[in-house]
Amino acid sequence: MVNPYMIPTPALISFSGGRTSAYMLKKILDAYEGNLPDDVYVVFANTGKEVPETLDFINECQLHWKLKVRWLELDIHQEKPIYRTKEVSYKTASRNGEPFEALIDRKKFLPNNSMRICTAELKMKVMERFMRGQNHKEWFNVIGLRYDEHRRVSSQIKANQENKNKWETLMPLYADKKSVKDIYEFWKNNTFDLNLPNHGGKTLAGNCDLCYLKGTQTLVNILREKSELADWWIKQEEKVQAWRTEDRGSKYGMTFKGNGMSYIKLLDVTKLDQKQIDLFDDDSRSCFCHD
Numbered sequence: 001m002v003n004p005y006m007i008p009t010p011a012l013i014s015f016s017g018g019r020t021s022a023y024m025l026k027k028i029l030d031a032y033e034g035n036l037p038d039d040v041y042v043v044f045a046n047t048g049k050e051v052p053e054t055l056d057f058i059n060e061c062q063l064h065w066k067l068k069v070r071w072l073e074l075d076i077h078q079e080k081p082i083y084r085t086k087e088v089s090y091k092t093a094s095r096n097g098e099p100f101e102a103l104i105d106r107k108k109f110l111p112n113n114s115m116r117i118c119t120a121e122l123k124m125k126v127m128e129r130f131m132r133g134q135n136h137k138e139w140f141n142v143i144g145l146r147y148d149e150h151r152r153v154s155s156q157i158k159a160n161q162e163n164k165n166k167w168e169t170l171m172p173l174y175a176d177k178k179s180v181k182d183i184y185e186f187w188k189n190n191t192f193d194l195n196l197p198n199h200g201g202k203t204l205a206g207n208c209d210l211c212y213l214k215g216t217q218t219l220v221n222i223l224r225e226k227s228e229l230a231d232w233w234i235k236q237e238e239k240v241q242a243w244r245t246e247d248r249g250s251k252y253g254m255t256f257k258g259n260g261m262s263y264i265k266l267l268d269v270t271k272l273d274q275k276q277i278d279l280f281d282d283d284s285r286s287c288f289c290h291d
Contacts (some may be wrong), residue, residue, distance in 0.1 A: 004172040005031035006026045009039045011142055012127060012141050013028065013043050015044045016044070017207070018203055019203060020083060020173070023186050025203050026186075027172065041131070042071055043069070044070070044072065046095075047100045048098045049097045052095070053195045063164070069089060071088045072088070074102070074122050084129065096208060098116060104239075108240065112256055113212070113213070118208075137166065140170050142172065143169055144173055146183070147174050204222075210229050212258075220269050230264075237264075
């Protein structure tokens with residue numbers, strides 16, 4: 001039987017900073033006895049709004065496993081090429097939303113469920129430019145989709161069949177039939193872990209702190225504990241709303257969630273009792289950034 005963790009090269013291992021992608025990464029490292037080929041790159045694309053625990057966890061992984069993680073960010077310039085990729089580190093990585101805000105300032109509208117420009121520009125294209133910068137025209141993209149993530153796996157298989165990208169996406173956890181139970185058991189017995197709660201295999205508070213793809217209930221519960229997190233998101237919504245009012249442009253892209261639920265309104269919802277909050281749909285959606 002072919003070992004699914006002995007990946008073909010050149011390859012980019014997309015490390016989201018969550019438990020699932022970290023587990024996948026460890027399995028690949030073990031397959032290579034701790035020494036990855038020179039043309040296999042472990043990459044984390046930072047939006048600047050990742051929760052601190054995510055950055056700390058990635059740093060712990062690279063220290064404990066003696067691993068080189070390439071920390072990348074979007075770098076926007078006034079002159080062409082406008083969109084560039086820059087390499088940072090755990091110490092120098094943005095922590096106040098700088099790459100994300102620069103993207104919004106450039107686009108003049110907010111990402112939302114229909115137009116996920118944050119996923120495209122802050123993650124996918126950042127990593128694509130990195131691989132081109134390593135002089136690779138085609139490569140394998142390795143992601144941590146599990147065997148029990150049927151919908152996401154089916155979507156990725158279809159994308160591979162359509163062959164529209166410069167890469168083929170590999171899913172070694174799916175090939176190895178690993179489920180959320182396997183991930184949970186590994187981290188339960190590991191010497192270090194992501195310092196965020198695990199809810200049935202999901203890290204609801206992970207990745208971007210108040211990502212609009214998180215469910216309304218999840219966002220409200222986060223804001224009940226850390227209301228100050230809303231400040232950045234409110235600032236972006238108010239800024240875009242002011243631009244659109246000034247130029248009488250379309251109201252499309254004026255809120256992140258796109259359903260009339262602004263982040264100011266989310267703060268108001270936190271004042272309701274839990275029974276009222278439970279009436280809101282748990283309208284969370286999957287994202288490229290998320291485990």
